């Protein structure tokens with residue numbers, strides 16, 4: 001059983017920052033990182049910005065491995081026995097530690113109706129970026145928060161047709177003053193983005209190579225069908241708390 005002075009669960013930017021912090025005070029202690037994604041830690045914000053503006057993929061990486069750390073990627077920590085200082089991953093591998101950090105971030109919220117795998121991209125990971133950048137020409141983007149507005153802009157800047165579907169009256173309406181949300185929505189429209197407001201998705205169906213997104217008005221119950229090559233949603237995230245809760249940590 002491999003033993004580490006420091007074991008980090010999670011392979012995001014927090015994990016990378018923690019590795020660098022540890023190295024400042026302990027240059028020699030053994031560190032391991034268990035990350036569920038197949039990729040080593042990368043700069044997540046680039047996924048909706050720099051990569052679409054032509055920045056090369058190699059600028060994405062945090063280069064955590066340069067800090068002298070064992071990376072266990074594509075593995076999910078399933079069991080945490082805090083008393084025994086032991087972690088078991090989804091392949092049954094066991095790790096023991098002196099100190100543990102949970103840096104497991106959050107998972108995108110999903111639509112309850114979307115049960116079929118891989119129809120809607122709940123944009124969060126490099127895998128999601130790869131999938132989206134391989135898709136066709138016309139996209140529906142659901143949600144007017146940071147993810148929705150950034151991805152809509154990214155796709156439009158790359159010559160794609162974009163239809164935004166917003167529950168509220170404009171882009172960013174849940175965080176900006178009304179006038180600013182209206183200004184933003186007009187600005188996107190000027191750039192060729194179709195911005196639909198006061199609508200919410202109720203189902204998705206496959207139509208050959210394409211997807212049909214069915215939406216319903218919030219106030220008037222009229223339905224609309226939007227035919228696209230890909231659907232992206234940014235509905236916010238929920239924290240990953242299961243591992244800690246199952247281990248009896250916090251959550252009190």
Ligand SMILES: Cc1cc2nc3c(=O)[nH]c(=O)nc-3n(C[C@H](O)[C@H](O)[C@H](O)COP(=O)(O)OP(=O)(O)OC[C@H]3O[C@@H](n4cnc5c(N)ncnc54)[C@H](O)[C@@H]3O)c2cc1C
Nearest residue numbers: 010011012013014035036044045048076077104105106124
């Ligand atoms: C497209 C996009 C753009 C963004 N842009 C900005 C921005 O401009 N400015 C800003 O401040 N923030 C931005 N954010 C938010 C920012 O990226 C997050 O706040 C940050 O990534 C959080 O890092 P984290 O490491 O704590 O969590 P996460 O990034 O969620 O990483 C957690 C990692 O742990 C892994 N994991 C979870 N459970 C387990 C387990 N049991 N075992 C192993 N691994 C596990 C996950 O797969 C994931 O890789 C953006 C987010 C996205 C998605």
